[in-house]
Each structure stands twice: as structure tokens, then as C-alpha cells.
Amino acid sequence: MAVAADRTSVASRPVQRYKLRVGMFAWILHRLTGLALVGYLVLHVWGLKAITNPEAYNALITSYHAPIFKVGEFLLLGAVIYHALNGLRIVLIDFVGWSPNQKRLFWTLGAVAAVLFAVGGYPSIAALVDHLNG
Amino acid sequence: MASKYGRTARSSAFQWFAHRITGTFLIFLLITHFWVQHYDRTTASISHSVVTADEAEAGVLPRYSEEAAEAVRAFEARDAAPATPDAPRVVPAQIGDPEGDAPGPTHPPGEVAGPTPYEVLMLRLGDPVYAVLWKGFNLLFLAFALHHGFYGLNNVLTDYIRNDMARVGATALSWTLALVLFVVGAYSVIVAGL
Numbered sequence: 001m002a003v004a005a006d007r008t009s010v011a012s013r014p015v016q017r018y019k020l021r022v023g024m025f026a027w028i029l030h031r032l033t034g035l036a037l038v039g040y041l042v043l044h045v046w047g048l049k050a051i052t053n054p055e056a057y058n059a060l061i062t063s064y065h066a067p068i069f070k071v072g073e074f075l076l077l078g079a080v081i082y083h084a085l086n087g088l089r090i091v092l093i094d095f096v097g098w099s100p101n102q103k104r105l106f107w108t109l110g111a112v113a114a115v116l117f118a119v120g121g122y123p124s125i126a127a128l129v130d131h132l133n134g
Numbered sequence: 135m136a137s138k139y140g141r142t143a144r145s146s147a148f149q150w151f152a153h154r155i156t157g158t159f160l161i162f163l164l165i166t167h168f169w170v171q172h173y174d175r176t177t178a179s180i181s182h183s184v185v186t187a188d189e190a191e192a193g194v195l196p197r198y199s200e201e202a203a204e205a206v207r208a209f210e211a212r213d214a215a216p217a218t219p220d221a222p223r224v225v226p227a228q229i230g231d232p233e234g235d236a237p238g239p240t241h242p243p244g245e246v247a248g249p250t251p252y253e254v255l256m257l258r259l260g261d262p263v264y265a266v267l268w269k270g271f272n273l274l275f276l277a278f279a280l281h282h283g284f285y286g287l288n289n290v291l292t293d294y295i296r297n298d299m300a301r302v303g304a305t306a307l308s309w310t311l312a313l314v315l316f317v318v319g320a321y322s323v324i325v326a327g328l
Contacts, residue, residue: 031290034283034286034287034290035287035290037283038283038284038286038287041279041280041283041315042311042315045276045280045315045318045319046315046318048319048322049318049322051255051259051322051323051326052322052325052326054250054252057251057252057255058195058250058251058252059190061179061195061196061251062185062190062194062195062196062251063190065179065183065184065185065190065196066184066185066186066187066190067184067186070184080164084160084161084164087157087158087161088157088158088161090154090157091154091157091158094154095154120168120172123172123173123182127182127183127184128184130184131184131186
């Protein structure tokens with residue numbers, strides 16, 4: 001059977017290979033940011049158990065203000081913005097039938113993402129720069 | 135009906151639909167979440183100050199705006215006797231300082247001690263009126279984020295794990311983790327501030 005033959009040939013390849021076009025690139029990045037966000041979600045929910053204990057909560061929030069977390073926040077914001085906007089694009093394609101426009105939509109949302117990233121990421125980076133300048 | 139992913143009679147059409155609905159909702163939930171944590175003048179701190187490990191060791195806490203300090207004072211004053219110009223309200227001892235003598239070193243010497251992160255959190259979760267709304271918001275956020283995240287994770291697992299047993303195992307394990315996180319998270323949110 002074609003399907004069975006296909007599966008064995010795919011399975012024999014050590015690493016899955018994808019053709020890089022805009023749509024495929026968007027999809028791969030959506031997966032990678034999605035996985036990163038699930039990992040973050042697990043740590044975040046588990047860490048916030050401290051919410052029931054004032055001292056533990058203060059210590060947790062203080063640790064979130066470490067310089068390295070400023071960089072982490074910036075990356076997190078980037079992942080969230082990308083995943084949210086590309087997700088919105090998927091919803092528009094699936095529900096509203098915008099597939100003929102999907103490439104234009106990708107670049108338009110890319111521009112929106114760049115603006116959100118700059119505005120939203122500014123406080124983290126400004127705080128870090130302030131700290132590094134003493 | 136057998137699918138190419140194994141023998142299953144269940145269609146995942148509802149899950150697929152729900153994934154798009156939760157995703158769309160999460161955009162709005164996240165905007166609110168970010169606003170409160172990073173931009174609202176009364177509650178935001180996360181992005182606005184850096185506390186190094188050494189400073190944290192010395193008891194330095196993140197800095198909040200004057201609006202936050204004002205809101206915490208007003209919030210605490212509701213329980214205590216109303217302050218008058220003749221008898222100013224006594225500032226309660228810092229949390230984590232059972233002796234109750236000098237306020238803890240929440241800031242470098244020479245600066246006025248600001249509110250602690252927990253006190254700012256209690257503006258929302260300890261409020262007799264709005265706590266129910268905020269806890270409801272957090273529970274909805276938690277459920278949607280976990281379902282969306284773990285359904286997405288399972289899409290990825292299903293794509294790459296080609297051994298049937300391993301795939302079923304990974305699915306069971308991941309949804310168990312999601313359930314544990316939901317119980318832990320929901321308990322934390324409900325109990326906080328009670």
C-alpha cells in the first residue's frame with residue numbers, strides 16, 4: 001500500500017525534513033513557539049503555587065526580577081506575539097476563508113507583530129539597560 | 135473507523151474546533167493579563183525593576199509605583215480604624231517579620247519601604263468584591279491555557295511519535311500532567327487571599 005510504503009520511508013529518515021516556503025516556515029515557527037509556551041506554562045503554573053503563601057510569593061516575584069528574566073520576558077513576549085498572531089491567521093483562514101490572502105496576511109500580521117514587540121518589549125529592555133548602566 | 139494514526143472511532147473534530155475557540159479567547163485573556171502585570175500603574179512591577187540575586191538575598195523587593203503604594207494603604211485602611219489627621223494610622227509590620235520591629239529592608243537604605251508583591255496581589259485576590267471576578271478570570275485563563283497548550287502538544291506528539299504504545303503513553307502522561315496542573319493551579323487561585 002502506498003501509505004504503508006510512505007510510512008516506512010519516512011520513518012527511516014532520522015530527521016523530518018520540510019520544504020521552506022512562507023506557509024511552512026510559519027507552521028514550523030508556530031510549533032516551536034507553541035512547544036516553548038507549553039513548557040513555560042507548566043513552570044509558571046507550578047511556580048505560582050506560592051500564591052497561597054505571602055513570603056514564598058514575595059520571594060518568587062523577586063526572583064522573577066533577576067536580570068536574566070528580563071531577557072526571558074522579551075523572548076516570551078516574542079513567542080506569545082508570534083503564536084497569537086499566526087494563530088489568528090489560522091483561524092481567519094479556517095473560519096472566514098481567507099486562504100487566498102494567507103501570504104499577504106502573514107506579512108501584514110508580521111508588521112503588527114513588530115510594532116507590538118517593540119512597544120511591549122520596551123519596559124523589559126529599558127529596565128535591563130538601566131540596570132547594566134548602574 | 136480506523137485512521138492512519140491507529141484504531142480509533144472518535145472524531146477529533148470537536149477538539150479541533152475547541153482549539154481555535156480557546157486560542158481566540160486566549161488572545162483576549164492574555165491582553166488583560168499583560169496589562170495588569172506590566173502596564174497598569176497600580177499593579178505593574180514585573181518589567182520595571184531589576185533585582186539581582188545579591189539584592190534579593192539582602193531582602194530587597196521589586197519596586198512599585200506611588201499609585202500602588204497608595205492603593206495598598208487604602209486597601210489596608212478599610213480593615214483598620216479610619217485614619218484621622220490627629221491620629222495617623224499605624225503602619226502594620228512587614229510580612230515575614232514576626233518581631234514587628236523595624237520594617238524589613240524592602241528597599242535600599244534611605245528609601246521609603248514600598249508595598250510587597252503579595253500586598254499588590256491582594257488588591258485583586260483579597261478584595262471582597264472583585265476577588266470573585268479575578269478568581270473566575272484566572273480559572274478560565276488556566277483551563278483555556280492548559281487545554282489549548284496540551285491539545286497542541288498532543289498534536290505534535292501524534293505527528294512525531296510513530297510507535298503506537300509510546301504515543302498512547304505520551305498522550306496519557308501529558309493529559310495527566312495537565313490535570314495535575316489544573317488542580318494545583320485552581321487550588322492556588324481559589325485559596326489565595328482567603
